[in-house]
Amino acid sequence: MAKSRTPAQTKALKAEAKAARKAASKQRRTQLWQAFQMQRKEDKRLLPYMILAFVLIVGLSVAFGVAVGGFTMYLLIPLGVVLGALVAFIIFGRRAQKSVYKKAEGQTGAAAWALDNLRGKWRVTPAVAATGNFDAVHRVIGRPGVIFVGEGAPNRVKPLLAQEKKRTARLVGDVPIYDIVIGNGEGEVPLSKLERHLNKLPANISVKQMDSLESKLVALGTKVGPGALPKGPLPAQAKMRGVGRTVRRR
Template sequence: MAGGKPDKAPKLDKTAKKAARLEKRAASKARRQQIWQAFQMQRKEDKALIPWMLGAFLLSVALAVGIGAIFGIWLILLPIGIAIGILAAISVFGRRVQRNVYTKADGQPGAAGWALDNLRGQWRVTQGVAGTTHLDAVHRVIGRPGVILVAEGAPHRVKGLIAQEKKRTARVSGTTPIYDVIVGNDEGQIPLKGLQRHLMKLPRNITVKEMETIEARLAALGSRAAAMPKGPMPAGAKMRSVQRTVRRR
């Protein structure tokens, strides 16, 4: 109390904490609803989803009980087996959803850029550093391996694009290794679903500090590409109307 007036700080603090709890609960509820909706959609499209999830759960429980039976502690290991089984079922669900998403996106303009934006770890992605009005594109990725140029589109067009961009990049990147990747399902190409795994397997050649230096140098090069769609272009979208939009930008 100050000057005979009650101190309102504790009341305001309690109100803020209550609001934060309510916000946290609302966010948690929204996440659960999203997961449930994703599960329902995947279940309708993937008839093997529930058998796979159930199999992963039962196998985990059976292993825990089996090991526990050998040492006479199966009652102790049963709850642990159930917990591991739930995690295994969730993991199966996540992997099958991811595979379904990549299958639908495969071959659509913008799919490679979308996959790169979902990379985990210290990667610097610049979409559409080169491209054509046919929605062929070259994306630039800077990571511990060095500079990776990732192309998507018609092979006879993107090979020239990626060669030109490699020359431009080499002028300012110095001795930094430059890799090139073409996303596709033909020989010598990397499938969309295996793009992230391919990049993660590349050797680490530079430090994080060197990454920042190279990123600053390459930013000065600018872009030679038309605007690309943000994410895979929806199935059934009219290519001609999209191309006209790209030309106007």
Template sequence: MAKSRNAAESKAAKAAAQAARKAAARERRTQLWQAFNLQRKQDKRLLPYMIGAFVVIVGIAVTTGVLLGGALTLITSIILGVTLGLLVAFIIFGRRAQKSVYRQAEGQAGAAAWVLDNLRGKWRVSPGVAATGHFDAVHRVLGRPGVILIGEGSTTRVKPLLAQEKKRTARLVGEVPIYDIIVGTGEGEVPLAKLERHLTRLPANITTKQMDTLESRLAALGSRAGAAVLPKGPLPNAGKMRGVQRTVRRK
């Protein structure tokens, strides 16, 4: 009797898990379709680029199959061409959607924190460790390069805020390198769209074990009313586009 009950519970759990997976896949498809329609309306070149890439790749595949000869070779080439064409078209959509989001988010409060929240790799992000009432903020990122302080907002207000936070941080990290970055389009600033690339190009100066030690030390600093005053994202549809970016990365 107990075995029968356990088997029934196991079957029900498997069915529930399968239903959850189907629901998640359905949600991702809906999200992608909505994002595609949104991007298509804003970006008139999207469809021509996607269709053009698909047609060119399939054309090359068919031509290759004909030149090599044989029905099986031609069919295989067509299948590969269609698959590769769809993949490239999807990548084009993802890249152009990402650029569009960055372009709209540039200069908005919370934009840098939103980008940092989506960093790929072993980064430890602490948003809003310092901030002003005008939504100027300093975010702290811990990674292999060391400690990176990233400021966003008005340059005149962010610079002293960064200097203060750098001074506080230096007392705890010793000789570990501290980088300070201001996000913006001015001279010496890093544009929002290039922030992630800028971070990944910094040299590796510490080990993962040192990162763990530093994280414990930096936790003692806490924050100075930063995260509480920051908006959750730069755009109303930021969450939707963030889902698109993650789906593209999984592909």
């Protein structure tokens, strides 16, 4: 039987948890500030856009508040400030994300990195097949079914995709199987639009079916080792990846 904690122990645990939350919050703020400084140096339009959005929204809220008058005016002004700051922050997040994808595009491991950052209930298995030239096929399980995402030279990736679809079709039955090639050519999906493309696919199966599919496909294994691809497309990617997640949380 577990011993009950004394009031002193409970207090110490609460203080420790509070300190951990403060440290995590400070780390996120520092990370965001560093990312903002990096983006500001690279993107000369960032500050003008953020300032313009903030001033415009605050100005509109003040004008509307003055026109309405009374107590509503005193509510609209702080509301406008908060809303203006939020829109400016969203502009920063969007432009920072766009900049990261632009740098990552065309680099080895970029698609695997993008899939690892997907929002929602996606089950990603990177590099289920690959060539010696770092062409790779990644498997994604989601509500649409099974999706294979290939990155690399199309003439080498397409045969890999066909092989994986054939292997998988034997196990999944009537579950839809999709294939995507990352790139900017005809019939290809740009890296920056990959998540949007996946989200547009129809929902064909339930989350419970996703679990069952994942168990079945684990048996297939992969044709390559875990070190077949680099962890991410950019040396400083870990920082920006954390920033993206922080922006989404807010």
